[in-house]
Amino acid sequence: MKPGDLISGKYRLLRPLGSGGMGSVWAVRNELTHRDFAIKVLLPELSKNREALQRFFQEARVCGQIRHPAVVDVFDMGQAEDGAPYIVMELLEGEGLDTRLKTAGAVPPAEAAEWMAFVARGLEEAHVRGVVHRDLKPGNIFLARQPTGEIVPKILDFGVSKASGAKEADHIRTMSGAVLGSPAYMSPEQARGEEEIDGRSDIWSLGVMLYEALTAQHPFVAANYNALMVAIMTQPHAPLRSVAPEVPPELAAVVDRMLTKDRAQRIGQARELAERLEAALAAMPADVRHGMGGSRRSMGSSPSLSVGASGASRSGRLGMITEGSWSKGRGARSRPGVVVGVALGAAVLAAGGVLAATQWRSETVPMAARSSSAVVASLARVERRLAELKEEAAAAEQARLKAEEQARLAAEEQARAERAAQAAKALNARPSATPRRSVHGGVENPGF
Structure with a gap:
């Protein structure tokens, strides 16, 4: 493998990141999406080693099923043109x-x-x-x-x-x-x-x-x-x-x-x-x-x-x-x-x-890590802000309801006061009755 080689028709090798007796790790770019990844490639001859293959593909299976920002993402796996298996990671x-x-x-x-x-x-x-x-x-x-x-x-x-x-x-x-x-x-x-x-x-x-x-x-x-x-x-x-x-x-x-x-x-x-x-x-x-x-x-x-x-x-x-x-x-x-x-x-x-x-x-x-982890962090911040806004909206609604209740009570009190005032005014406006004359022994209002 060398820089510029294409794996599976889409992963362009950019540069080696490391190599050993078992294989190599490369920085690659997906030619279809123009995103960069790390790709780990097992030597072709080791593809016949059952234990090596078991560990290699176990890695992909385990990381592929665990979706959490604290676990490295595995995006793809496959076999190169020379038969070597590979795993694509962030x-x-x-x-x-x-x-x-x-x-x-x-x-x-x-x-x-x-x-x-x-x-x-x-x-x-x-x-x-x-x-x-x-x-x-x-x-x-x-x-x-x-x-x-x-x-x-x-x-x-x-x-x-x-x-x-x-x-x-x-x-x-x-x-x-x-x-x-x-x-x-x-x-x-x-x-x-x-x-x-x-x-x-x-x-x-x-x-x-x-x-x-x-x-x-x-x-x-x-x-x-x-x-x-x-x-x-x-x-x-x-x-x-x-x-x-x-x-x-x-x-x-x-x-x-x-x-x-x-x-x-x-x-x-x-x-x-x-x-x-x-x-x-x-x-x-x-x-x-x-x-x-x-x-x-x-x-x-x-x-x-x-x-x-x-x-x-x-x-x-x-x-x-x-x-x-x-x-x-x-x-x-x-x-x-x-x-x-x-x-x-x-x-x-x-x-x-x-x-x-x-x-x-x-x-x-x-990087995939940037999109994944940054989105998770951003979502967390958005969720916190939404919770704060909900609390603020709930408090505002409570204040509004309380103000409306106070206004209603004040209006009722004012209406009662107005009705009482009108009743008192009406009572005062009624003409007073003529005093009854008292006559005893031919004397008017003798005082007893």
């Missing part, structure tokens, strides 16, 4: 949470709570459909920057996900034989190798991310993989406020509850998690809530030029990640602007992710 601008944590360190509590509450809302949409992600980590949370400067977190890489009750996905392995998933973010039940993994495992992984975002350190650290698994299964984490006392207690309590090893005692549903995080955010002082630099409302710094799905990205490089990952590193261009192709990692026995590339000055990027 092209995002921004950076991964892993890159943000590496470059900026700990995230302000209000910012972290807002982002993760939004992610939990998107995760809820997956869980109600029976889909468990199973590989949530900072590299799979992308901070997509909208034209307005608003930051919209996006969940990536549902390639390792599993439908509830489906056991065959548990046995998918990488080429090296390692079970898919990121060790530092695995739940205790994943570390034990349990087959029945449900949405509470994803909540644990979000808890590890929140802990890391708030303290700039992992809750569990060990010298090697085996020791890490033992720590996750058996050792308690240091309470969040013992590491970062500046974190509000309400938020710290939520994170500590998310990291409960007994999943029966853990926060049980993504919706409950979102509500708890939103309540913790609302409990923060107003100056903390409204002074969030770089929150979903804005991103002050320029995005990094790298986002690696395994969390091993480096500034100035494109998707430099560990063995088994989707993309290899490429030198970054020197021109400003960043366009990130969302590579979800479902494709090829590797933890796929987001791949970044520098955007040329002359290019514009009418």
Whole structure:
């Protein structure tokens, strides 16, 4: 494949965003609609690998059925002229949470709570459909920057996900034989190798991310993989406020509850998690809530030029990640602007992710993310304004009815007063009767 090639008669290859031993990710333009997308292409020879195909098309199916602004959009899938399968996704601008944590360190509590509450809302949409992600980590949370400067977190890489009750996905392995998933973010039940993994495992992984975002350190650290698994299964984490006392207690309590090893005692549903995080955010002082630099409302710094799905990205490089990952590193261009192709990692026995590339000055990027997320945000604002207008109209109607009632009562009172005055006037105008004469013994009015 090379720039200028046409796939399926409509997707024109613009430039590569990343490549690896399993395939490549390109920025493309739909020649029919003139919209830009990211397209992930699996190598033709891997189309014969059942496990690779299973992950690849599972990604498309899962993301295709989850419609939420916190989940990356998949628009199309098909087969190229050379037989290679591909997935068409939204092209995002921004950076991964892993890159943000590496470059900026700990995230302000209000910012972290807002982002993760939004992610939990998107995760809820997956869980109600029976889909468990199973590989949530900072590299799979992308901070997509909208034209307005608003930051919209996006969940990536549902390639390792599993439908509830489906056991065959548990046995998918990488080429090296390692079970898919990121060790530092695995739940205790994943570390034990349990087959029945449900949405509470994803909540644990979000808890590890929140802990890391708030303290700039992992809750569990060990010298090697085996020791890490033992720590996750058996050792308690240091309470969040013992590491970062500046974190509000309400938020710290939520994170500590998310990291409960007994999943029966853990926060049980993504919706409950979102509500708890939103309540913790609302409990923060107003100056903390409204002074969030770089929150979903804005991103002050320029995005990094790298986002690696395994969390091993480096500034100035494109998707430099560990063995088994989707993309290899490429030198970054020197021109400003960043366009990130969302590579979800479902494709090829590797933890796929987001791949970044520098955007040329002359290019514009009418992204699906911009239209989708911006419309959602605009609709939310319109709905709030409509609610306010309804309240104002209801109050005005009540005031009008009250004024009309007062006017009616005043008119009735005035009418009664006028009738009373007319009656009194009529009574006063009536002629008085002539006094009766009294005569006794021939004397008129003798006085007795």
